[in-house]
Amino acid sequence: MWSCHAGAQTAKPAAQPQPATAASTAGDADIPFAPAHDTMITQKSSPDAWGGERTGQEATLSDRVVSYTIDASLDAAKHAVTGKEHLTWRNRSDREVRSVYFHTYLNAFQNEGSIFFTERNIETAHGSSRGNARLEKGQWGWIHLQKVQQGDAALKWSFVHPDGGPDTDQTVVRIDLAQPVPAGGTLALDIDFLSQLPRVVERTGWWGDFNLVAQWFPKIAVLELPGERGATQVRWNAHAFHFNSEFYADFGLYDVHLTVPSDYTVGAVGKLQGEPEQKNGTTTYHFVQGDVHDFAWVAAKDYKTLDGTYEGAGSPKVAVRVIYPQEYVASAAPSLKSSIDAIGYFSKTLGPYPYETLTVVVPPYNAQEAGGMEYPTFFTSEGFQYVEQDTWTQMASDFVNIHEFGHGYFYGILASNEFEEPILDEGLNEYWDNRMLAERKQDFVLATPFTKWLGIAPHIPGFVMERLGATLKHPRDPLAQNSWDRISGTSYGTVYTRTATAMHDLEARLGKPALEKAFRLYYQRWRFRHPSVADFRAALIDSSGDAKDVDQIFNEYVYGTGTLDDTVTSIDTEEVLPQAGVTWKDDKQSEVVAADLDKQTDKQREDWKKAHPNAKPGDPGPFPWHSTVTVERNGIAAPELLRVTYADGTHEDVTWDDDQRWARFDFVKPSKVVSAELDPDGHNYLDDNRLNNSLTTKADSAASRRWTADVAAVLQTFYSMLGTL
Structure with missing residues (x-):
């Protein structure tokens, strides 16, 4: 095996490599290197960093x-x-x-x-x-x-x-x-x-x-x-x-x-x-x-090209070219379309695409590791021998192209430091890609043409897919950690998945319009400069005005390794009946005997039945119900909505938004609570275990039937895919 020893040389005569001295490893005497390990940035940059915000009126x-x-x-x-x-x-x-x-x-x-x-x-x-x-x-x-x-x-x-x-x-x-x-x-x-x-x-x-x-x-x-x-x-x-x-x-x-x-x-x-x-x-x-x-x-050698154009407000006319090998001709047209669509989406949501060209390269078979890589106005995709609608091939092709084009904004135009802050490129780009897929109503599809023919085509929404790979239970490294000081490649992978999940939850807290406005401010401030994580946080706060929610996400997930796991632990119900014992009124004592109360309550029940001959189980009865729902936090605090459902089919929502480890909520209503659920609308994707978010007073097999069916569908798809290889 031969390896080159390209070394330290002069033009005349040539010299061999010189080992780095103490002085050379420290930079110039008065110009040190940036830290090798302590790289997380919490202080925002000065307003005039990199020459100040670009107004668009400059010559370049x-x-x-x-x-x-x-x-x-x-x-x-x-x-x-x-x-x-x-x-x-x-x-x-x-x-x-x-x-x-x-x-x-x-x-x-x-x-x-x-x-x-x-x-x-x-x-x-x-x-x-x-x-x-x-x-x-x-x-x-x-x-x-x-x-x-x-x-x-x-x-x-x-x-x-x-x-x-x-x-x-x-x-x-x-x-x-x-x-x-x-x-x-x-x-x-x-x-x-x-x-x-x-x-x-x-x-x-x-x-x-x-x-x-x-x-x-x-x-x-x-x-x-x-x-x-x-x-x-x-x-x-x-x-x-x-x-x-x-x-x-x-x-x-x-x-x-x-x-x-x-x-x-x-x-x-x-x-x-x-x-x-x-x-x-x-x-x-x-x-x-x-x-x-x-x-x-x-x-x-002997590669083909397919050309198209993008025209949109604020952008020059963009010449889009796909370069591909004949073996992957099926990828050419889908890559062209998804790339042009991506230019439109990013232009609309962040800012107009500023360049005149975009080149997409499909590598050949056996060169897959050259695929899925981004450079300004240029990226590599992945090749497929067939790309069929509503199968995994279409989703895989579209996602790679959208993701790699998106780097043209988060890595290219925003020019974040991918060494030290991969969250700003890989993470934010993954989040914005999934927003585009959601707008297109495009889920991850686990179907092949064969399973589709059988009528089996499981779909998983993009953010659900990201959550599944986000290592929410035991994250090892903060999202703001650099790319090399990580316990494993899996931890580096969470830069994509956990960032997308955290931004999804932040959007749920701030609201979609507020979050979009904040990202546009971030892009407006930092395009053609070099922002830090702290600059991104400042833009979110300055735009939304919601420092509490932004800081919590950053403190716990971006700069920390927090986990979220809220659970409904118990539902206790009892009828509110007249009570035995001694009471005082106007200095006069009265005593109610339990035996007398039993007769009284029995009579009230009989009278109520006669008055409501058509009452159904769960309808309000002669006495109100006192229900107590207990919830616990097994991780960090997050704003939660608790929805309780009563036996008569009605429901009530209350907010749990403090940092206490547990809470009890009491409800006195004509009907008793039969179920309770935290985050019923599914906003908190960062919750590690959503199966413990709900509880019923009576066992319900619907959830187990659903999960069994989902697992069966995935296994069927997997075995069918093996059969096609």
């Missing part, structure tokens, strides 16, 4: 910090990309910068000594995970810096480890400058590099004649200023490429020329400029896109 959508001009050529046989990068970067800080830091993400796939692989080994030891392909000889990937120059000066570099981890990780590199960049000044670098794509492991790579070229060029890290995302001083945010982490970068301009074999289909971030140029069996494509923070592309 974002405050562009960086620009990349790249000329790249693909060696299709070797799956290697030769690149020349000219970078300009603006120093936004108030001090000079003597060293800069770059992400060299492809080195995550260089050898098993990377943080990516060491963390993956821990994941797989505790269960299954995605991205677990085993690389054979010639399938490793890496990025090799060949030359770095500042003007005429050749620069030195060394690999550093901002997050600790193995010394063998080479996903962050420090470049020492010949001339410091003054405060407010601009840096220009020229970098020659060679990127070897791995056989697809996760997010990037090749399979056959398919090449997804992502995280393929040296990308400068983000210099954060005080008041931005919890920073109290100027700092470099330059995390290593962790197994579960994704990305974070400055907005800027990308101007990229791509040269590939002429029989390859190409798609990329941004808009194609003019006609591609052909020469000697190769074709050069020129793509440009401003106001984005990454660039990815695909080159695949």
Whole structure:
């Protein structure tokens, strides 16, 4: 097995990698790294963070910090990309910068000594995970810096480890400058590099004649200023490429020329400029896109394209293209439609889509790990050999496309830090995707064509599906935790499911219009900037005015690991009969004897029966009923509605909205309470065990019959699916 040792070099002569020194792992003497572990942010950013809120009147959508001009050529046989990068970067800080830091993400796939692989080994030891392909000889990937120059000066570099981890990780590199960049000044670098794509492991790579070229060029890290995302001083945010982490970068301009074999289909971030140029069996494509923070592309032999457009208020005319292999032609039209529908929904609910293009790539069979990945104006989907209405294939296709497009807002335009705060991208996007599905009245379907033919087509609403996977009973990590300090991949998965569930419950508390307004405010404030979790919380409070409910969700679920499990523990009923004993009135004592009362109550009952010959069981009788319902909290407090139903069929609602561990509610009515239910409308999806939310005074087998039928339907579907494989 061969692995590249791309290392710290000068242009002349070449040098081998230098181990990171204590100074290099701490950043410049006066510019430290962002914390590797204490990453949760509770203080909102300053109003002028990242240049302040964008009004829409500026010359560019974002405050562009960086620009990349790249000329790249693909060696299709070797799956290697030769690149020349000219970078300009603006120093936004108030001090000079003597060293800069770059992400060299492809080195995550260089050898098993990377943080990516060491963390993956821990994941797989505790269960299954995605991205677990085993690389054979010639399938490793890496990025090799060949030359770095500042003007005429050749620069030195060394690999550093901002997050600790193995010394063998080479996903962050420090470049020492010949001339410091003054405060407010601009840096220009020229970098020659060679990127070897791995056989697809996760997010990037090749399979056959398919090449997804992502995280393929040296990308400068983000210099954060005080008041931005919890920073109290100027700092470099330059995390290593962790197994579960994704990305974070400055907005800027990308101007990229791509040269590939002429029989390859190409798609990329941004808009194609003019006609591609052909020469000697190769074709050069020129793509440009401003106001984005990454660039990815695909080159695949003999792939097909399907085109469409989106036109909507506030957006430019959007050219939408699906690039797909012939084996997955069935996915092309559904992917085009769901992507265009997603542009419309996100434009309507958050803000108009601001770009002129959207490219959707369907990877081939055996390259599934390249699917379901997002980049600005560009995402990868999943392929299906058939997509049939009202089966799991249609739902799976639609959901992947909607989800990956949605990242274009929560990861792309809002540009949250996916390393430190995956909740802001994966979590909020998952929630908004499910709102779109609910508006379309589109449930998760567990049916195949065969089970559908049999008349078996179980449906599960999206938010119910999210709740089932949200690990509500024993969450191990707060939602605001970073992507790598988690007990397992399952815990990372709850960033999707538990966030969607928590936001569902917050919407139930605030109301749908108020929640939508709050999300629009969040988007309006932070588009083309970099918000934190604290900024999201501030937008929710500022818009809704409901600090109590917002803070409870954040304190217990976003920043904490709270659980909710309210239960109805008992219903006690008794008739309110005349009582024996001594009473005083006007200083006169009177005594009622029990034997006399028995005769009195018997007579009242007989008289009532005669007066109501057609009375049915449960109708009010001669005496009222005193019912007591006891409820308990086995977790955190949440506002609850308690609905009691009386024997005569009427019901009454009361509110339980305090932080007491238990409560008793008394009802004196003509009819007795026969059942009680907490949250009868199903607002609190965060409730771990909803089966104990209700109680009846008489056993009712309807629930068990329903669950038995549901389980039977799911099992039938599962066995039928096995039969079709």
